[in-house]
Amino acid sequence: MMTRRKSTVLLSALALGWGALAVVGCGGGEKGAGDNAAAAAPASGDNAASEAPAAAAAASGPTGTATVAGAVTYDGAVPNLKPVSMSADPTCASKHSGPVPSDVLALGANKELGNVFVYVKEGLPDGQWTPPSTAATIDQNGCLYHPHVVGVMVGQKLTFLNSDGLLHNVHALPQVNQEFNIAMPAERKEAEHQFDQAEGMFHVKCDVHPWMTAYVGVLKHPFFAVSGADGKFSIANLPAGTYTIEAWHEKLGTQEQQVTVADGGTAEVSFTFKRPAA
Ligand SMILES: [Cu+2]
Numbered sequence: 001m002m003t004r005r006k007s008t009v010l011l012s013a014l015a016l017g018w019g020a021l022a023v024v025g026c027g028g029g030e031k032g033a034g035d036n037a038a039a040a041a042p043a044s045g046d047n048a049a050s051e052a053p054a055a056a057a058a059a060s061g062p063t064g065t066a067t068v069a070g071a072v073t074y075d076g077a078v079p080n081l082k083p084v085s086m087s088a089d090p091t092c093a094s095k096h097s098g099p100v101p102s103d104v105l106a107l108g109a110n111k112e113l114g115n116v117f118v119y120v121k122e123g124l125p126d127g128q129w130t131p132p133s134t135a136a137t138i139d140q141n142g143c144l145y146h147p148h149v150v151g152v153m154v155g156q157k158l159t160f161l162n163s164d165g166l167l168h169n170v171h172a173l174p175q176v177n178q179e180f181n182i183a184m185p186a187e188r189k190e191a192e193h194q195f196d197q198a199e200g201m202f203h204v205k206c207d208v209h210p211w212m213t214a215y216v217g218v219l220k221h222p223f224f225a226v227s228g229a230d231g232k233f234s235i236a237n238l239p240a241g242t243y244t245i246e247a248w249h250e251k252l253g254t255q256e257q258q259v260t261v262a263d264g265g266t267a268e269v270s271f272t273f274k275r276p277a278a
Contacts, residue, residue, distance in 0.1 A: 061127030076275030092143035112231030119224035131156035
């Protein structure tokens with residue numbers, strides 16, 4: 001822990017220099033460095049951006065005032081997913097008053113698709129972003145993970161809560177980072193973990209309750225979001241630029257789109273996931 005703290009401080013110090021470096025050193029790359037816009041902060045929308053305690057605002061790599069936002073929808077017949085059966089653990093079952101819907105496909109009334117991880121895959125200027133001091137959180141509640149899909153930055157704390165007050169374990173199966181398995185007995189309310197390296201979405205499961213599944217992605221930058229129950233997502237505080245945005249769904253695969261966004265602007269990107277052929 002001590003060494004990690006030290007390295008975080010060191011990174012912060014290095015990162016302070018990156019703003020200037022990004023403008024000077026990366027002049028040949030993306031046009032319109034976001035750092036200028038961040039310093040000038042002229043328009044109305046900037047107040048919110050500069051005060052928001054969001055991940056991007058806490059980061060010290062290149063940021064800006066551009067936003068990529070949109071919605072994710074599902075196209076196709078809605079599969080008849082079986083409710084989660086918790087009969088193997090009556091304590092879990094007793095935490096629900098009725099059938100527990102599957103969390104594999106989070107669909108709204110108009111096929112809005114939640115739990116899609118959306119992030120900037122390519123196009124960011126070089127930089128070193130400091131993770132936010134606030135932890136990302138996954139709660140074990142009702143013998144399900146809340147939220148089901150989570151993004152964290154390299155070095156950011158990911159806290160696992162045990163609101164259930166019963167035995168779980170958190171078994172993460174990354175490929176690049178170290179696998180880990182944390183026992184969460186009834187009296188253990190909290191555990192935390194940090195990841196050393198960026199890595200795409202990987203599985204987190206509970207060996208006690210095989211239906212419990214979450215997905216975690218680790219990024220070196222703060223430009224990611226998870227679509228909400230309304231299918232919407234927003235990635236703010238981006239430097240102006242042209243980006244490849246990827247959207248990932250656990251069953252429906254990935255999609256990419258290119259988008260160009262200017263300082264102070266919002267570029268709309270929408271994704272439609274079709275049900276794969278059976
Ligand atoms: Cu469990």
